[in-house]
Amino acid sequence: MLPSLLPVRSLLTAIFMLMAGGGVLSTLTSVRLEESGAGTLQIGLVATAYFAGLTVGSLHVHRIIAGVGHIRAFTAFVSLFSASTLAYALHLDPLMWSALRFIDGLCIAGVFICLESWLNERAAPETRGLVLAGYMIALYSGQAAGQFLLGIGMAGSGFPFIVASILISLSAIPVALTRITAPVVGVEQPLALRRLYDISPLGIVGTTVTGIMMGAFYGLGAIYARRLGMDLAATATFMSAVILGGVALQWPLGKLSDRFDRRIVIVFTFGAAALTSMLLAFLAVPDAKLLAAGALFGGLVFALYPLCVAHTNDHLRPDERVAASGGLVLFYSAGAAAGPIVGGGAMTFANNGLFLLLATCATGVLAFGIWRLRTSPPVPDADQQAYQTLPRTTPMAATLDPRGSEQ
The missing domain is CATH 1.20.1250.20 (MFS general substrate transporter like domains)
Structure with missing residues (x-):
């Protein structure tokens, strides 16, 4: 399996680091809102904003990628995601956090489309299954590891958001320095x-x-x-x-x-x-x-x-x-x-x-x-x-x- 993953190791490293930083945000925002006295319905609405952003992004961000290229688009999505993560520490407000979660969803959609189209470009037909398995392992293990940012720092501090933002920012480095040729983003008309x-x-x-x-x-x-x-x-x-x-x-x-x-x-x-x-x-x-x-x-x-x-x-x-x-x-x-x-x-x-x-x-x-x-x-x-x-x-x-x- 390892030889099949070596050509895409920079992309797998990027998704692991990104999910280690960004994967905790759904948990962290829910916990902080609950600690502030928000009700579960209000917390649910903030969480819904993320999935709404992910849906809209999945449908539309390919135009940005096609216009500026994979590396520039990926860097832009990661930079915006990192900035929105820091913004949570500025002020706790459900309406503001809903907007930030929507932005997070848009950015994650752009990142996924960049990385998945890149992986598709690099995966030979006989290694697609192994590359997909490696991608899922990197994604879910990063998300699982990121949960432990929840308890770092003092209660109520912005420290977890800061560390998450650092990890998200660092995820851009493997992609920015990659020598992998960027693919053309095709748009399939859905059934x-x-x-x-x-x-x-x-x-x-x-x-x-x-x-x-x-x-x-x-x-x-x-x-x-x-x-x-x-x-x-x-x-x-x-x-x-x-x-x-x-x-x-x-x-x-x-x-x-x-x-x-x-x-x-x-x-x-x-x-x-x-x-x-x-x-x-x-x-x-x-x-x-x-x-x-x-x-x-x-x-x-x-x-x-x-x-x-x-x-x-x-x-x-x-x-x-x-x-x-x-x-x-x-x-x-x-x-x-x-x-x-x-x-x-x-x-x-x-x-x-x-x-x-x-x-x-x-x-x-x-x-x-x-x-x-x-x-x-x-x-x-x-x-x-x-x-x-x-x-x-x-x-x-x-x-x-x-x-x-x-x-």
């Missing part, structure tokens, strides 16, 4: 959303609900942990356990879905996610059992997006898959933007309302999936594509999928 649903109802419903679940968790998971009595270090450990758990089950569940009707694996995973969410809703003591349940929850829910994408791809021609990824990301992003709001509303009634909501969401898709199993035939074995783990970033990530390059 019509209605057609995507008609092609794969379970894939689209599953993708959207997964977005709701992940958006709600990222926006409010730290508040759930804090209200259980966890200190900042324990909250960081809990969030990190969920993220790292999210990496652990993607491969085995994916391989299982290659051997059986993929819909059965999706239904099973949603069912297991519902049970795990119920367990988290009633585990009121912050101990090792809570961390284990959190890691299992992450392992199940993080696997749902690539499973639903794989199921949708089973119904598409190879030349449609990259275009379809744009619609899938939009469905996911719409769900992720709604997740913190509905999660915040659920938590106004009780702290465990967050995971009761997630259990309800998963149960809904479980029921829908069972109905689809009873009313529609499975994809023939010959047409079922090999599973590939995918990050929930931008449509550009689909170009790293070996199946998406079979044109």
Whole structure:
């Protein structure tokens, strides 16, 4: 694996450092807002602004990249992201922080598109899977490591924002000095959303609900942990356990879905996610059992997006898959933007309302999936594509999928 990653090591280093600095912001902003007396619905609205920025950026920042080139665009996005991170330390105001989170989402979308198109340019067809795996490891391990910035410095100080900004700024260095030739950014016209649903109802419903679940968790998971009595270090450990758990089950569940009707694996995973969410809703003591349940929850829910994408791809021609990824990301992003709001509303009634909501969401898709199993035939074995783990970033990530390059 290592020889395949050496040509793109500067890009992987950049994404690790960027996520180590920027990955904690959703947790940090939620905790600081809660400490200031903001309600969960208000915290959810601030979290929603990030996903709204990510969605808008995924649709439009390619024009900036095409106009000025990858290195200049990447440097600009990182510089703005670093500046917005410092701006949090100036004044705590939910409206101001919503604007900053929207800017963060725009910048992250630009960074992802730059890096993913670069990785696609450098990855040979036979190494795409390894490059994608390396990219996901760098992304999620950076995000997990960054959670531990949560407790550094004095309570209420701007020190975590300063350190996060430093890491974000440093992430520009490997890219600014890279000798990798910048690719041309192509813009795929996404498939019509209605057609995507008609092609794969379970894939689209599953993708959207997964977005709701992940958006709600990222926006409010730290508040759930804090209200259980966890200190900042324990909250960081809990969030990190969920993220790292999210990496652990993607491969085995994916391989299982290659051997059986993929819909059965999706239904099973949603069912297991519902049970795990119920367990988290009633585990009121912050101990090792809570961390284990959190890691299992992450392992199940993080696997749902690539499973639903794989199921949708089973119904598409190879030349449609990259275009379809744009619609899938939009469905996911719409769900992720709604997740913190509905999660915040659920938590106004009780702290465990967050995971009761997630259990309800998963149960809904479980029921829908069972109905689809009873009313529609499975994809023939010959047409079922090999599973590939995918990050929930931008449509550009689909170009790293070996199946998406079979044109």
